[in-house]
Protein backbone atom coordinates (compact mmCIF):
# COMPACT_ATOMS: atom_id res chain seq x y z
CA UNK A 1 0.00 0.00 0.00
CA UNK A 2 1.14 3.53 -0.68
CA UNK A 3 1.33 5.99 2.24
CA UNK A 4 -1.76 7.85 0.96
CA UNK A 5 -3.75 4.58 0.76
CA UNK A 6 -2.84 3.86 4.38
CA UNK A 7 -4.16 7.30 5.38
CA UNK A 8 -7.40 6.77 3.46
CA UNK A 9 -7.85 3.33 5.06
CA UNK A 10 -7.24 4.74 8.55
CA UNK A 11 -9.81 7.49 7.89
CA UNK A 12 -12.43 4.89 6.91
CA UNK A 13 -11.68 2.76 9.99
CA UNK A 14 -11.94 5.85 12.22
CA UNK A 15 -15.42 6.53 10.80
CA UNK A 16 -16.48 3.03 11.83
CA UNK A 17 -15.05 3.50 15.31
CA UNK A 18 -16.84 6.85 15.65
CA UNK A 19 -20.07 5.02 14.75
CA UNK A 20 -19.55 2.68 17.72
CA UNK A 21 -17.44 -0.21 16.42
CA UNK A 22 -14.65 -1.37 18.76
CA UNK A 23 -11.24 -0.36 17.37
CA UNK A 24 -9.72 -3.85 17.43
CA UNK A 25 -12.75 -5.29 15.64
CA UNK A 26 -12.75 -2.53 13.02
CA UNK A 27 -9.06 -3.19 12.32
CA UNK A 28 -9.52 -6.97 12.17
CA UNK A 29 -12.51 -6.68 9.83
CA UNK A 30 -10.49 -4.45 7.51
CA UNK A 31 -7.43 -6.72 7.65
CA UNK A 32 -9.49 -9.81 6.76
CA UNK A 33 -10.77 -8.18 3.62
CA UNK A 34 -7.40 -6.65 2.69
CA UNK A 35 -5.38 -9.56 1.33
CA UNK A 36 -3.22 -7.05 -0.60
CA UNK A 37 -2.01 -5.48 2.67
CA UNK A 38 1.32 -6.79 3.97
CA UNK A 39 2.39 -6.83 7.60
CA UNK A 40 4.02 -3.39 7.31
CA UNK A 41 0.81 -1.95 5.84
CA UNK A 42 -1.25 -3.44 8.65
CA UNK A 43 1.12 -2.08 11.27
CA UNK A 44 1.12 1.37 9.63
CA UNK A 45 -2.68 1.54 9.41
CA UNK A 46 -2.96 0.39 13.01
CA UNK A 47 -0.46 3.04 14.13
CA UNK A 48 -2.44 5.75 12.29
CA UNK A 49 -5.69 4.62 13.91
CA UNK A 50 -4.27 4.45 17.44
CA UNK A 51 -2.39 7.75 17.07
CA UNK A 52 -5.68 9.32 15.98
CA UNK A 53 -7.60 7.82 18.91
CA UNK A 54 -5.00 9.16 21.35
CA UNK A 55 -5.28 12.67 19.89
CA UNK A 56 -8.86 12.65 18.62
CA UNK A 57 -9.85 16.01 20.10
CA UNK A 58 -6.74 17.97 19.11
CA UNK A 59 -6.71 16.35 15.65
CA UNK A 60 -10.37 17.22 15.21
CA UNK A 61 -9.64 20.86 16.08
CA UNK A 62 -6.65 20.99 13.75
CA UNK A 63 -8.52 19.19 10.95
CA UNK A 64 -11.68 21.29 11.27
CA UNK A 65 -14.18 18.43 11.72
CA UNK A 66 -14.96 15.08 13.32
CA UNK A 67 -14.95 12.69 10.33
CA UNK A 68 -12.12 10.19 9.88
CA UNK A 69 -10.87 12.31 6.98
CA UNK A 70 -10.79 15.47 9.13
CA UNK A 71 -9.07 13.60 11.96
CA UNK A 72 -6.35 12.25 9.65
CA UNK A 73 -5.92 15.73 8.14
CA UNK A 74 -5.61 17.20 11.65
CA UNK A 75 -3.17 14.51 12.73
CA UNK A 76 -0.87 15.29 9.79
CA UNK A 77 -1.03 18.99 10.67
CA UNK A 78 -0.26 18.26 14.35
CA UNK A 79 2.77 16.25 13.20
CA UNK A 80 3.93 19.06 10.88
CA UNK A 81 3.46 16.86 7.80
CA UNK A 82 2.24 18.46 4.56
CA UNK A 83 -1.27 17.05 3.89
CA UNK A 84 -1.03 17.93 0.18
CA UNK A 85 1.58 15.20 -0.27
CA UNK A 86 -0.99 12.57 0.82
CA UNK A 87 -4.38 14.07 -0.11
CA UNK A 88 -3.54 13.79 -3.81
CA UNK A 89 -6.56 12.00 -5.27
CA UNK A 90 -4.72 8.87 -6.45
CA UNK A 91 -6.85 5.74 -6.91
CA UNK A 92 -6.63 4.47 -3.31
CA UNK A 93 -5.70 7.69 -1.53
CA UNK A 94 -7.79 10.54 -0.13
CA UNK A 95 -9.32 13.09 -2.50
CA UNK A 96 -7.43 16.41 -2.76
CA UNK A 97 -8.27 18.97 -0.08
CA UNK A 98 -11.18 21.28 -0.82
CA UNK A 99 -10.76 25.01 -0.33
CA UNK A 100 -12.94 24.75 2.79
CA UNK A 101 -10.71 22.00 4.25
CA UNK A 102 -7.59 23.92 3.34
CA UNK A 103 -8.73 27.01 5.23
CA UNK A 104 -10.54 25.12 8.02
CA UNK A 105 -9.15 23.87 11.32
CA UNK A 106 -7.59 25.92 14.05
CA UNK A 107 -5.58 25.53 17.20
CA UNK A 108 -5.79 23.25 19.06
CA UNK A 109 -5.94 25.24 22.27
CA UNK A 110 -6.72 24.76 25.97
CA UNK A 111 -8.37 21.46 26.84
CA UNK A 112 -8.25 20.37 23.18
CA UNK A 113 -4.59 19.70 23.89
CA UNK A 114 -5.43 17.45 26.83
CA UNK A 115 -7.21 15.10 24.44
CA UNK A 116 -9.85 14.12 26.96
CA UNK A 117 -13.58 14.85 27.23
CA UNK A 118 -14.37 17.98 29.30
CA UNK A 119 -15.73 16.04 32.27
CA UNK A 120 -12.46 14.12 32.60
CA UNK A 121 -10.39 17.32 32.24
CA UNK A 122 -12.35 18.64 35.24
CA UNK A 123 -11.68 15.45 37.24
CA UNK A 124 -7.96 15.59 36.53
CA UNK A 125 -7.85 19.30 37.35
CA UNK A 126 -9.47 18.61 40.72
CA UNK A 127 -7.15 15.67 41.43
CA UNK A 128 -3.79 16.92 40.21
CA UNK A 129 -4.01 20.73 39.97
CA UNK A 130 -0.90 22.09 38.28
CA UNK A 131 0.18 18.56 37.32
CA UNK A 132 -3.11 17.70 35.57
CA UNK A 133 -2.08 18.87 32.12
CA UNK A 134 1.11 16.78 32.24
CA UNK A 135 -0.92 13.72 33.31
CA UNK A 136 -3.38 14.23 30.43
CA UNK A 137 -0.73 14.87 27.82
CA UNK A 138 1.25 11.80 28.89
CA UNK A 139 -1.71 9.81 27.53
CA UNK A 140 -1.40 11.40 24.05
CA UNK A 141 1.73 9.46 23.08
CA UNK A 142 2.47 5.79 22.48
CA UNK A 143 3.20 3.65 25.53
CA UNK A 144 6.61 2.08 25.94
CA UNK A 145 6.98 -1.66 25.33
CA UNK A 146 8.24 -3.14 28.59
CA UNK A 147 9.41 -6.60 29.53
CA UNK A 148 9.69 -8.36 32.87
CA UNK A 149 12.66 -10.67 33.21
CA UNK A 150 11.30 -13.90 34.66
CA UNK A 151 13.78 -14.67 37.44
CA UNK A 152 12.58 -18.29 37.47
CA UNK A 153 14.33 -18.75 34.13
CA UNK A 154 16.91 -15.99 33.66
CA UNK A 155 18.69 -13.08 35.27
CA UNK A 156 18.53 -9.56 33.90
CA UNK A 157 22.03 -9.61 32.38
CA UNK A 158 21.54 -12.86 30.46
CA UNK A 159 18.06 -11.81 29.31
CA UNK A 160 19.41 -8.48 27.97
CA UNK A 161 22.10 -10.39 26.07
CA UNK A 162 19.65 -12.96 24.64
CA UNK A 163 17.33 -10.19 23.45
CA UNK A 164 20.22 -8.24 21.91
CA UNK A 165 21.31 -11.40 20.04
CA UNK A 166 17.97 -11.21 18.25
CA UNK A 167 18.27 -7.48 17.58
CA UNK A 168 16.01 -6.36 20.44
CA UNK A 169 17.66 -3.51 22.33
CA UNK A 170 16.55 -2.71 25.88
CA UNK A 171 17.32 -0.29 28.67
CA UNK A 172 16.88 -0.74 32.45
CA UNK A 173 13.62 0.73 33.71
CA UNK A 174 13.81 2.70 36.97
CA UNK A 175 10.37 1.57 38.19
CA UNK A 176 11.28 -2.08 38.79
CA UNK A 177 14.52 -4.08 38.95
CA UNK A 178 13.35 -6.76 36.48
CA UNK A 179 11.78 -4.29 34.05
CA UNK A 180 13.41 -3.60 30.67
CA UNK A 181 12.15 -0.92 28.29
CA UNK A 182 12.48 -2.02 24.67
CA UNK A 183 14.33 0.70 22.76
CA UNK A 184 14.63 -0.98 19.33
CA UNK A 185 12.71 -3.62 17.38
CA UNK A 186 9.79 -3.97 19.77
CA UNK A 187 7.74 -5.69 17.06
CA UNK A 188 10.14 -8.67 17.17
CA UNK A 189 9.44 -9.44 20.85
CA UNK A 190 6.50 -11.80 20.36
CA UNK A 191 8.55 -13.97 17.98
CA UNK A 192 11.87 -13.97 19.87
CA UNK A 193 13.31 -17.00 21.67
CA UNK A 194 13.54 -15.41 25.12
CA UNK A 195 9.82 -14.63 24.99
CA UNK A 196 8.92 -18.03 23.54
CA UNK A 197 10.71 -19.96 26.28
CA UNK A 198 9.46 -17.79 29.16
CA UNK A 199 12.61 -15.88 30.08
CA UNK A 200 10.78 -12.60 29.52
CA UNK A 201 7.14 -11.57 29.73
CA UNK A 202 5.44 -8.45 28.39
CA UNK A 203 4.41 -6.40 31.43
CA UNK A 204 4.24 -2.69 32.14
CA UNK A 205 6.88 -1.50 34.64
CA UNK A 206 4.39 0.15 37.02
CA UNK A 207 2.41 -3.10 37.07
CA UNK A 208 5.65 -4.84 38.06
CA UNK A 209 6.29 -2.19 40.71
CA UNK A 210 2.85 -2.88 42.20
CA UNK A 211 3.85 -6.54 42.63
CA UNK A 212 7.28 -5.59 44.00
CA UNK A 213 5.54 -3.66 46.81
CA UNK A 214 3.57 -6.70 48.02
CA UNK A 215 4.66 -8.14 51.36
CA UNK A 216 5.50 -11.74 50.37
CA UNK A 217 7.17 -13.86 53.03
CA UNK A 218 8.51 -17.23 51.81
CA UNK A 219 5.70 -19.79 51.91
CA UNK A 220 2.98 -17.11 52.03
CA UNK A 221 -0.46 -18.34 50.98
CA UNK A 222 -1.52 -15.97 48.21
CA UNK A 223 -4.74 -15.48 46.27
CA UNK A 224 -5.03 -13.36 43.13
CA UNK A 225 -8.78 -12.70 43.23
CA UNK A 226 -8.98 -10.88 39.86
CA UNK A 227 -6.38 -12.94 38.03
CA UNK A 228 -7.46 -12.26 34.42
CA UNK A 229 -4.61 -13.10 32.04
CA UNK A 230 -2.34 -13.56 35.04
CA UNK A 231 0.28 -10.85 34.52
CA UNK A 232 0.49 -10.11 38.24
CA UNK A 233 0.00 -13.73 39.37
CA UNK A 234 3.05 -14.74 37.29
CA UNK A 235 5.12 -11.90 38.75
CA UNK A 236 4.07 -12.92 42.27
CA UNK A 237 5.02 -16.54 41.55
CA UNK A 238 8.47 -15.36 40.42
CA UNK A 239 8.91 -13.46 43.68
CA UNK A 240 7.93 -16.61 45.60
CA UNK A 241 10.54 -18.71 43.78
CA UNK A 242 7.92 -20.38 41.58
CA UNK A 243 4.71 -20.23 43.62
CA UNK A 244 2.22 -21.51 44.37
CA UNK A 245 -0.22 -18.69 43.67
CA UNK A 246 -3.94 -19.40 43.75
CA UNK A 247 -5.92 -17.65 41.03
CA UNK A 248 -9.58 -16.84 40.56
CA UNK A 249 -11.60 -14.53 38.34
CA UNK A 250 -15.32 -13.83 38.14
CA UNK A 251 -14.99 -14.53 34.43
CA UNK A 252 -13.06 -17.81 34.15
CA UNK A 253 -12.69 -17.27 30.40
CA UNK A 254 -10.30 -14.38 31.18
CA UNK A 255 -7.89 -16.95 32.68
CA UNK A 256 -7.88 -19.11 29.50
CA UNK A 257 -4.26 -18.29 28.64
CA UNK A 258 -2.98 -18.56 32.19
CA UNK A 259 -2.10 -22.32 32.26
CA UNK A 260 0.07 -22.18 29.10
CA UNK A 261 1.64 -18.90 30.27
CA UNK A 262 2.41 -20.40 33.69
CA UNK A 263 3.84 -23.50 32.05
CA UNK A 264 6.10 -21.39 29.82
CA UNK A 265 7.21 -19.31 32.81
CA UNK A 266 7.85 -22.31 35.09
CA UNK A 267 5.34 -20.92 37.61
CA UNK A 268 2.93 -22.88 39.81
CA UNK A 269 -0.43 -21.11 39.36
CA UNK A 270 -3.44 -22.97 40.74
CA UNK A 271 -6.71 -21.96 39.14
CA UNK A 272 -9.56 -22.25 41.62
CA UNK A 273 -13.22 -23.05 41.04
CA UNK A 274 -14.00 -20.91 44.10
CA UNK A 275 -11.76 -18.78 46.34
CA UNK A 276 -10.99 -20.41 49.69
CA UNK A 277 -9.99 -18.53 52.86
CA UNK A 278 -7.21 -17.87 55.38
CA UNK A 279 -4.82 -16.24 52.90
CA UNK A 280 -1.78 -14.27 53.99
CA UNK A 281 -2.24 -12.01 50.99
CA UNK A 282 -5.20 -11.38 48.72
CA UNK A 283 -4.54 -9.23 45.67
CA UNK A 284 -7.55 -7.45 44.17
CA UNK A 285 -6.43 -6.09 40.79
CA UNK A 286 -9.94 -4.80 40.21
CA UNK A 287 -11.73 -3.93 36.98
CA UNK A 288 -11.42 -0.17 36.46
CA UNK A 289 -11.57 2.63 33.90
CA UNK A 290 -8.09 1.67 32.72
CA UNK A 291 -7.36 5.40 32.63
CA UNK A 292 -3.71 4.94 33.58
CA UNK A 293 -3.25 2.78 30.49
CA UNK A 294 -5.32 4.78 28.00
CA UNK A 295 -2.25 5.13 25.77
CA UNK A 296 -2.75 1.43 24.99
CA UNK A 297 -6.55 1.51 24.72
CA UNK A 298 -7.20 5.13 23.68
CA UNK A 299 -10.79 4.65 22.52
CA UNK A 300 -11.72 4.00 26.16
CA UNK A 301 -11.07 7.61 27.16
CA UNK A 302 -13.80 8.74 24.78
CA UNK A 303 -16.21 5.97 25.77
CA UNK A 304 -16.01 6.18 29.59
CA UNK A 305 -18.98 8.01 31.15
CA UNK A 306 -19.58 9.29 34.68
CA UNK A 307 -22.33 6.66 35.00
CA UNK A 308 -19.97 3.82 34.08
CA UNK A 309 -17.44 5.13 36.57
CA UNK A 310 -20.05 4.91 39.33
CA UNK A 311 -20.82 1.32 38.29
CA UNK A 312 -17.13 0.45 38.44
CA UNK A 313 -16.83 1.95 41.92
CA UNK A 314 -19.62 -0.33 43.17
CA UNK A 315 -17.86 -3.36 41.67
CA UNK A 316 -14.57 -2.28 43.28
CA UNK A 317 -16.22 -1.89 46.70
CA UNK A 318 -17.82 -5.33 46.38
CA UNK A 319 -14.51 -6.99 45.52
CA UNK A 320 -12.71 -5.30 48.43
CA UNK A 321 -15.39 -6.47 50.86
CA UNK A 322 -15.25 -10.01 49.54
CA UNK A 323 -11.46 -10.12 49.72
CA UNK A 324 -11.38 -8.81 53.29
CA UNK A 325 -13.29 -11.89 54.41
CA UNK A 326 -10.80 -14.29 52.81
CA UNK A 327 -7.76 -13.25 54.84
CA UNK A 328 -6.04 -15.07 57.67
CA UNK A 329 -5.50 -12.98 60.84
CA UNK A 330 -2.64 -10.55 60.19
CA UNK A 331 -3.01 -10.95 56.42
CA UNK A 332 -2.76 -8.15 53.87
CA UNK A 333 -5.45 -7.05 51.46
CA UNK A 334 -3.77 -5.48 48.43
CA UNK A 335 -5.84 -3.28 46.13
CA UNK A 336 -4.69 -2.26 42.66
CA UNK A 337 -6.05 -0.37 39.67
CA UNK A 338 -4.53 0.88 36.44
CA UNK A 339 -6.41 4.13 37.04
CA UNK A 340 -5.45 7.75 37.63
CA UNK A 341 -8.94 8.73 38.83
CA UNK A 342 -9.16 9.26 42.62
CA UNK A 343 -12.75 7.92 42.67
CA UNK A 344 -11.33 4.48 41.88
CA UNK A 345 -8.27 4.83 44.08
CA UNK A 346 -8.02 6.81 47.33
CA UNK A 347 -11.79 7.23 47.49
CA UNK A 348 -12.36 3.47 47.38
CA UNK A 349 -9.85 2.92 50.17
CA UNK A 350 -11.39 5.72 52.28
CA UNK A 351 -14.86 4.25 51.73
CA UNK A 352 -13.60 0.79 52.74
CA UNK A 353 -12.06 2.16 55.94
CA UNK A 354 -15.35 3.94 56.71
CA UNK A 355 -17.30 0.70 56.22
CA UNK A 356 -14.84 -1.44 58.18
CA UNK A 357 -13.82 -0.11 61.58
CA UNK A 358 -10.63 -1.76 62.81
CA UNK A 359 -8.94 -1.72 59.40
CA UNK A 360 -6.10 0.60 58.42
CA UNK A 361 -4.20 1.32 55.26
CA UNK A 362 -0.49 0.66 55.60
CA UNK A 363 0.54 1.76 52.10
CA UNK A 364 -0.86 3.87 49.29
CA UNK A 365 0.96 4.69 46.09
CA UNK A 366 -0.12 6.40 42.89
CA UNK A 367 2.01 5.87 39.78
CA UNK A 368 1.38 8.43 37.03
CA UNK A 369 1.68 7.61 33.33
CA UNK A 370 5.02 8.62 31.88
CA UNK A 371 7.93 7.45 29.76
CA UNK A 372 8.68 4.54 32.12
CA UNK A 373 5.24 3.12 32.79
CA UNK A 374 1.47 3.39 32.93
CA UNK A 375 -0.63 4.96 35.66
CA UNK A 376 -1.36 2.56 38.50
CA UNK A 377 -2.61 2.84 42.06
CA UNK A 378 -2.07 0.41 44.88
CA UNK A 379 -2.96 0.26 48.57
CA UNK A 380 -2.36 -2.30 51.31
CA UNK A 381 -4.98 -2.81 54.02
CA UNK A 382 -4.71 -4.70 57.29
CA UNK A 383 -7.02 -5.43 60.17
CA UNK A 384 -5.58 -3.64 63.16
Ligand SMILES: C[S@@+](CC[C@H](N)C(=O)[O-])C[C@H]1O[C@@H](n2cnc3c(N)ncnc32)[C@H](O)[C@@H]1O
Pocket residue numbers: 225226227228229230231232233248249250251254285286287288315318319
Ligand atom coordinates in the same frame (compact mmCIF):
# COMPACT_ATOMS: atom_id res chain seq x y z
C1 LIG B 1 -7.58 -5.52 35.67
S1 LIG B 1 -8.15 -7.06 35.21
C2 LIG B 1 -6.99 -8.16 35.95
C3 LIG B 1 -5.65 -8.16 35.29
C4 LIG B 1 -4.71 -9.21 35.83
N1 LIG B 1 -4.62 -9.20 37.27
C5 LIG B 1 -3.31 -9.08 35.27
O1 LIG B 1 -2.41 -8.57 35.94
O2 LIG B 1 -3.12 -9.49 34.12
C6 LIG B 1 -9.55 -7.26 36.24
C7 LIG B 1 -10.17 -8.64 36.24
O3 LIG B 1 -11.18 -8.65 37.25
C8 LIG B 1 -12.19 -9.55 36.83
N2 LIG B 1 -13.41 -9.28 37.62
C9 LIG B 1 -14.47 -8.50 37.32
N3 LIG B 1 -15.37 -8.52 38.32
C10 LIG B 1 -14.86 -9.32 39.28
C11 LIG B 1 -15.31 -9.74 40.56
N4 LIG B 1 -16.47 -9.30 41.05
N5 LIG B 1 -14.53 -10.56 41.26
C12 LIG B 1 -13.36 -11.00 40.76
N6 LIG B 1 -12.87 -10.64 39.56
C13 LIG B 1 -13.61 -9.81 38.83
C14 LIG B 1 -12.30 -9.32 35.35
O4 LIG B 1 -12.88 -10.45 34.71
C15 LIG B 1 -10.85 -9.06 34.95
O5 LIG B 1 -10.24 -10.24 34.47
